[in-house]
Amino acid sequence: MNQIKRIGRALLFLLVGGGLAGPAGATAQDSSARLTLSEAQAIVEAAQRDATSKNLRLSIAVVDGRGDLIAATRMEDARATTMDTAIGKAMGSAIFGRPSADLAADSGSPLYQDLNEAAGGRLRFFQGAVPIVRDGFTVGAVGASGASSQDDEDNVKAALTAVGL
Amino acid sequence: MFRNQQRGSVLLSGVLVVVLSAAPAASQQRGAPAAPPGPTAEQAMAALHSAQETAEELGVSLSCAVVDSRGDLIALARMDGARFYTTDVARGKARISALFGQPSGDMADFGSSPAFQSFNETLSGPLYPFQGALPIMRGDDVIGAMGCSGAASQVDEDAVRAALAVFGDSR
Numbered sequence: 377m378n379q380i381k382r383i384g385r386a387l388l389f390l391l392v393g394g395g396l397a398g399p400a401g402a403t404a405q406d407s408s409a410r411l412t413l414s415e416a417q418a419i420v421e422a423a424q425r426d427a428t429s430k431n432l433r434l435s436i437a438v439v440d441g442r443g444d445l446i447a448a449t450r451m452e453d454a455r456a457t458t459m460d461t462a463i464g465k466a467m468g469s470a471i472f473g474r475p476s477a478d479l480a481a482d483s484g485s486p487l488y489q490d491l492n493e494a495a496g497g498r499l500r501f502f503q504g505a506v507p508i509v510r511d512g513f514t515v516g517a518v519g520a521s522g523a524s525s526q527d528d529e530d531n532v533k534a535a536l537t538a539v540g541l
Numbered sequence: 542m543f544r545n546q547q548r549g550s551v552l553l554s555g556v557l558v559v560v561l562s563a564a565p566a567a568s569q570q571r572g573a574p575a576a577p578p579g580p581t582a583e584q585a586m587a588a589l590h591s592a593q594e595t596a597e598e599l600g601v602s603l604s605c606a607v608v609d610s611r612g613d614l615i616a617l618a619r620m621d622g623a624r625f626y627t628t629d630v631a632r633g634k635a636r637i638s639a640l641f642g643q644p645s646g647d648m649a650d651f652g653s654s655p656a657f658q659s660f661n662e663t664l665s666g667p668l669y670p671f672q673g674a675l676p677i678m679r680g681d682d683v684i685g686a687m688g689c690s691g692a693a694s695q696v697d698e699d700a701v702r703a704a705l706a707v708f709g710d711s712r
Contacts, residue, residue: 410621416618417618440625442625444625444628445617445619447616447619448614448617449582449585450613450615450616451582452581452582456611456613459613459614
């Protein structure tokens with residue numbers, strides 16, 4: 377019974393999440409548009425360099441267009457809990473195709489709560505993650521956590537600029 | 542009467558000793574609060590690269606995760622072509638390996654016990670008691686664990702073992 381419920385939720389998640397994702401209204405299905413691990417790791421490393429230069433200690437996570445984790449790192453002295461926050465912000469940002477800061481205002485709505493339940497309660501609707509867009513498609517998102525939300529967001533934007541995305 | 546009681550308590554303590562030493566927690570779970578410094582983020586990422594190289598040589602796609610001694614994630618990577626859920630499995634294997642200081646493959650029996658279920662619920666995160674993760678040791682201390690998922694579990698474990706040298710753990 378529980379399993380049926382879970383499958384139902386997952387379906388809802390796919391339908392609603394798929395419908396909302398991406399500035400172009402779609403996530404990339406084309407394999408050439410997908411984010412690779414080496415790209416994801418380059419983004420994480422660029423974010424780490426930016427954080428080090430600003431004396432910040434962050435967790436950084438990159439997810440694909442479906443919100444599934446590709447790469448994550450927690451820097452030395454970043455709090456352990458920052459990791460799941462970084463992942464959760466990135467997941468929300470990828471699924472909605474919007475900066476997680478834009479999602480904060482609506483995060484109390486039943487739709488967002490249902491989506492989060494379908495995602496196993498992992499989504500975090502706080503500033504600090506932005507979508508990764510290629511050819512008009514949301515191919516993923518990168519999120520950071522560990523500093524002020526504004527610093528988190530500035531960090532991931534700087535990382536994307538550094539790698540040319 | 543007194544002798545019987547004594548014998549009973551000796552028996553009971555014997556049973557207790559056997560039960561306790563059979564519990565996976567008893568052997569290595571030392572000093573969790575005063576945990577030794579864990580693997581650095583730099584080491585963790587180097588270990589992930591090492592596991593990726595092993596996986597590429599073997600023609601498989603893996604997700605691998607490095608956690609500290611408390612089971613908290615330090616670094617994770619999912620190779621292109623690895624299924625999406627392998628990230629959670631790699632992390633969950635590494636977590637149980639770190640928490641008990643044992644290879645996750647040694648925990649299969651524990652995984653089918655009711656105690657495991659309540660433990661899993663208490664920690665409110667998935668623990669996977671399947672082969673594919675090994676603890677990272679510094680001397681006698683468990684400083685973390687690394688787990689991989691995506692291929693046959695022996696291959697997962699082999700990729701981890703090959704990467705352990707990065708942490709100065711030369712088993």
